[in-house]
Amino acid sequence: xxxxxxxxxxxxxxxxxxxxxxxxxxxxxxxxxxxxxxxxxxxxxxxxxxxxxxxxxxxxxxxxxxxxxxxxxxxxxxxxxxxxxxxxxxxxxxxxxxxxxxxxxxxxxxxxxxxxxxxxxxxxxxxxxxxxxxxxxxxxxxxxxxxxxxxxxxxxxxxxxxxxxxxxxxxxxxxxxxxxxxxxxxxxxxxxxxxxxxxxxxxxxxxxxxxxxxxxxxxxxxxxxxxxxxxxxxxxxxxxxxxxxxxxxxxxxxxxxxxxxxxxxxxxxxxxxxxxxxxxxxxxxxxxxxxxxxxxxxxxxxxxxxxxxxxxxxxxxxxxxxxxxxxxx
Numbered sequence: 001x002x003x004x005x006x007x008x009x010x011x012x013x014x015x016x017x018x019x020x021x022x023x024x025x026x027x028x029x030x031x032x033x034x035x036x037x038x039x040x041x042x043x044x045x046x047x048x049x050x051x052x053x054x055x056x057x058x059x060x061x062x063x064x065x066x067x068x069x070x071x072x073x074x075x076x077x078x079x080x081x082x083x084x085x086x087x088x089x090x091x092x093x094x095x096x097x098x099x100x101x102x103x104x105x106x107x108x109x110x111x112x113x114x115x116x117x118x119x120x121x122x123x124x125x126x127x128x129x130x131x132x133x134x135x136x137x138x139x140x141x142x143x144x145x146x147x148x149x150x151x152x153x154x155x156x157x158x159x160x161x162x163x164x165x166x167x168x169x170x171x172x173x174x175x176x177x178x179x180x181x182x183x184x185x186x187x188x189x190x191x192x193x194x195x196x197x198x199x200x201x202x203x204x205x206x207x208x209x210x211x212x213x214x215x216x217x218x219x220x221x222x223x224x225x226x227x228x229x230x231x232x233x234x235x236x237x238x239x240x241x242x243x244x245x246x247x248x249x250x251x252x253x254x255x256x257x258x259x260x261x262x263x264x265x266x267x268x269x270x271x272x273x274x275x276x277x278x279x280x281x282x283x284x285x286x287x288x289x290x291x292x293x294x295x296x297x298x299x300x301x302x303x304x305x306x307x308x309x310x311x312x313x314x315x316x317x318x319x320x321x322x323x324x325x326x327x328x329x
Contacts (some may be wrong), residue, residue: 008031025237028198031209031216034081039089041067049099050091052175054079055146058218060312060317064173065295071221074207082216088191103155104174108137110166115140115180115270119271123249123264126261132269137164139241143270143294144180145172146311161318178311183276185268188241191321199320201306203231207300208288208306210319218319220312222297229304236281236326241317244268267297270310276314289313
């Protein structure tokens with residue numbers, strides 16, 4: 001399923017709609033690829049502990065599911081590369097020691113129930129709302145703990161997910177939670193401390209990497225465009241960052257790259273198609289953003305943009321600044 005890229009965020013139209021398309025000179029050199037290594041066969045709990053360690057260190061392994069998949073391997077090797085460790089699939093005990101408890105518990109709160117609601121199927125009906133909430137508590141809990149919904153269900157056998165109530169306790173991975181209620185709609189200011197940082201978008205490996213000079217700061221899995229509307233290769237700049245953006249849903253722009261007047265302004269929320277974040281580039285209509293469907297990251301196509309899981313997009317905004325260079329290659 002192709003998921004759309006944001007054409008223009010309504011709140012940012014004055015900035016992005018008339019931005020001049022250009023590539024700064026000189027272009028930074030892409031980092032070397034360091035990923036082709038074999039991994040030992042870890043059991044589910046050990047794999048989960050390692051996923052949590054990497055995730056807490058800003059080296060995103062993809063959704064936590066107790067499996068050693070593609071992005072787990074890339075995150076592990078990237079972490080080792082960043083810390084000048086031998087780039088093998090072996091895991092040192094000290095990594096596991098950073099996560100003494102693989103699982104924790106989470107008790108559903110009354111305020112969590114307010115994050116859940118019905119999201120209509122049609123864009124016209126969605127545009128009439130003020131907020132696009134989570135569809136279910138399962139979706140809410142899985143995103144909060146960076147996990148696959150099927151893994152949360154596996155950790156909690158016998159739960160009636162359609163009728164969960166406040167006060168019920170769930171077993172979840174012991175990862176730093178994505179606390180959606182703490183994010184407020186608005187622009188993110190520049191961070192002068194990160195003015196020299198550069199963002200590298202690897203469309204082959206499906207990774208977003210941030211460097212501070214020669215130091216690798218973080219790595220997160222992405223979906224970078226599609227065959228018909230690929231992410232634009234080149235060197236760009238971050239023009240602005242918005243939390244809880246509005247989405248200008250224009251099928252003409254999404255499918256053919258032609259802006260039309262037949263569109264819907266969709267309200268913010270976790271089930272907005274660009275999720276928690278829009279980071280606009282000086283390539284009109286192109287940006288780095290979140291998603292309403294983290295299960296598709298690295299797999300399903302996007303419409304030219306760079307899509308991350310919401311929990312990763314929320315961290316990227318705190319690791320870069322408006323004005324930073326973005327190299328898509």
